[in-house]
Amino acid sequence: xxxxxxxxxxxxxxxxxxxxxxxxxxxxxxxxxxxxxxxxxxxxxxxxxxxxxxxxxxxxxxxxxxxxxxxxxxxxxxxxxxxxxxxxxxxxxxxxxxxxxxxxxxxxxxxxxxxxxxxxxxxxxxxxxxxxxxxxxxxxxxxxxxxxxxxxxxxxxxxxxxxxxxxxxxxxxxxxxxxxxxxxxxxxxxxxxxxxxxxxxxxxxxxxxxxxxxxxxxxxxxxxxxxxxxxxxxxxxxxxxxxxxxxxxxxxxxxxxxxxxxxxxxxxxxxxxxxxxxxxxxxxxxxxxxxxxxxxxxxxxxxxxxxxxxxxxxxxxxxxxxxxxxxxxxxxxxxxxxxxxxxxxxxxxxxxxxxxxxxxxxxxxxxxxxxxxxxxxxx
Amino acid sequence: xxxxxxxxxxxxxxxxxxxxxxxxxxxxxxxxxxxxxxxxxxxxxxxxxxxxxxxxxxxxxxxxxxxxxxxxxxxxxxxxxxxxxxxxxxxxxxxxxxxxxxxxxxxxxxxxxxxxxxxxxxxxxxxxxxxxxxxxxxxxxxxxxxxxxxxxxxxxxxxxxxxxxxxxxxxxxxxxxxxxxxxxxxxxxxxxxxxxxxxxxxxxxxxxxxxxxxxxxxxxxxxxxxxxxxxxxxxxxxxxxxxxxxxxxxxxxxxxxxxxxxxxxxxxxxxxxxxxxxxxxxx
Numbered sequence: 001x002x003x004x005x006x007x008x009x010x011x012x013x014x015x016x017x018x019x020x021x022x023x024x025x026x027x028x029x030x031x032x033x034x035x036x037x038x039x040x041x042x043x044x045x046x047x048x049x050x051x052x053x054x055x056x057x058x059x060x061x062x063x064x065x066x067x068x069x070x071x072x073x074x075x076x077x078x079x080x081x082x083x084x085x086x087x088x089x090x091x092x093x094x095x096x097x098x099x100x101x102x103x104x105x106x107x108x109x110x111x112x113x114x115x116x117x118x119x120x121x122x123x124x125x126x127x128x129x130x131x132x133x134x135x136x137x138x139x140x141x142x143x144x145x146x147x148x149x150x151x152x153x154x155x156x157x158x159x160x161x162x163x164x165x166x167x168x169x170x171x172x173x174x175x176x177x178x179x180x181x182x183x184x185x186x187x188x189x190x191x192x193x194x195x196x197x198x199x200x201x202x203x204x205x206x207x208x209x210x211x212x213x214x215x216x217x218x219x220x221x222x223x224x225x226x227x228x229x230x231x232x233x234x235x236x237x238x239x240x241x242x243x244x245x246x247x248x249x250x251x252x253x254x255x256x257x258x259x260x261x262x263x264x265x266x267x268x269x270x271x272x273x274x275x276x277x278x279x280x281x282x283x284x285x286x287x288x289x290x291x292x293x294x295x296x297x298x299x300x301x302x303x304x305x306x307x308x309x310x311x312x313x314x315x316x317x318x319x320x321x322x323x324x325x326x327x328x329x330x331x332x333x334x335x336x337x338x339x340x341x342x343x344x345x346x347x348x349x350x351x352x353x354x355x356x357x358x359x360x361x362x363x364x365x366x367x368x369x370x371x372x373x374x375x376x377x378x379x
Numbered sequence: 380x381x382x383x384x385x386x387x388x389x390x391x392x393x394x395x396x397x398x399x400x401x402x403x404x405x406x407x408x409x410x411x412x413x414x415x416x417x418x419x420x421x422x423x424x425x426x427x428x429x430x431x432x433x434x435x436x437x438x439x440x441x442x443x444x445x446x447x448x449x450x451x452x453x454x455x456x457x458x459x460x461x462x463x464x465x466x467x468x469x470x471x472x473x474x475x476x477x478x479x480x481x482x483x484x485x486x487x488x489x490x491x492x493x494x495x496x497x498x499x500x501x502x503x504x505x506x507x508x509x510x511x512x513x514x515x516x517x518x519x520x521x522x523x524x525x526x527x528x529x530x531x532x533x534x535x536x537x538x539x540x541x542x543x544x545x546x547x548x549x550x551x552x553x554x555x556x557x558x559x560x561x562x563x564x565x566x567x568x569x570x571x572x573x574x575x576x577x578x579x580x581x582x583x584x585x586x587x588x589x590x591x592x593x594x595x596x597x598x599x600x601x602x603x604x605x606x607x608x609x610x611x612x613x614x615x616x617x618x619x620x621x622x623x624x625x626x627x628x629x630x631x632x633x634x635x636x637x638x639x640x641x642x643x644x645x646x647x648x649x650x651x652x653x654x655x656x657x658x659x660x661x662x
Contacts, residue, residue: 072556072559072560077560079556085554087557099560103562
């Protein structure tokens, strides 16, 4: 059992604080992903958990034990590095066996574990090669194998896929997710790629400037981002942010943008919107909320007609991304590949208002996020 | 406009390449000429050594010079002494340099950069400035006229530490971190990860140290006065007497003393050009 608690964890370099009082509870066997832009402190946090970075303040508890001053090797963790960090002068077998040899494991046990890991990762035929004779994907597997043979309670993965090409990354994503189920261990994974985070994680920790922004399941992060940063970070292409004014209309509250009243859906709590009447709010619309022809399952009352000008078309095959201007504001829409709009043409679109987000422009927080949403994972 | 390539022995070559080669050949000849002269002189009688014009290939090579050098002075003993000193000093330098360099490159401790800079600054201090106080110190320690004095003085080298540190800096920190998580302590990381990866740097340092210790003249001259302790470089001086200098024998002994240096250099020079071992990392 290895639940991990980060309590008011922080990291400073002289006067510079890179991780600010982070609180995080990670359940046993959870797959948790730390995500955020470069310099947000996600790797530093992981390295503190690994014991590679000294903890400047706060407590790190693994499996009930305070491990702030416990050396890496005694924390029952294994780590996969971004550049794999395989020992160049050792064969694949030795790379994987080395940790066990240092722990004076029996030769038969080492052999059994290495062979087993190699079989799972499909690298049995590579055991006698040196790392330089392997491709990127193979090195990645060896790095995973080196972590697996140790049979640790916690796997730490620091951007393990960022050096692979797009196709291989997709394959390895699925394999790592499978591996997590099979190994029954806690995975803590760092990435700046929100697709990796969305597809693999039980829960995602979104970080910015050394602070945790939101911790939740991928779907909740997507549906209910607590602030503009999370809203912009999760989802691709990015959410469109429009500065609007809240007005009261016959149908209820509306967000006025460029003289048009975009009626807000009824399920949004009017008590939380009322204080903003007559004030500016930021309206968040995901590119997926735009339609050329709205599907029948969206209630007519939630659909708004808008007029746009097509500036750019990016065909993706299955869909098309349009760069549009809507009353002088640039927005992005994701439409079905059937859309034949050309650059320079006018295009009428329907907006599905049922999924809108509203943010306070000063605090940047969602009007509907009471306190940072926390949901504990059922272990 | 690109210049038209010339045709030379059926190959297309550019004029710049031809000039570069000619220049390189000319410089090579100038560099090798003294060696050729030395080799030629080693097969001559003293009176013929400075004869002009130079007879590059002696009409009657005097092979006897190569026999005489072993009997006229205890050359074998000198070679033994030099070998002993050189091997011990080289091994010690490799050990101390790589050990200190690991700390300067991969460990974090207070005043690391300042200490390193201070140590490196000693390279700029010419030995002549402090060789006399150093000698007095060694004499006070009772090490005058011992090989140990030279070994102690030459076991540490700021240059070696600098060379090794630069190399270690190019080895990614993640390798050390992976090793720490695998359960190694710093000594094990140095011995089992860093040393095997630093063959090119160790070879370079071996060449530098071996050659400079083997050819060292001033050190043994100051510290070793007893004949049985002398190294080959000062031993050869025994061919210079008050009334005569036996150039033929000096050149023959010099040729003999050159052989080990050549062997070491040729054995290790391929590492000079070898790149750093980063093949286990992203590629």
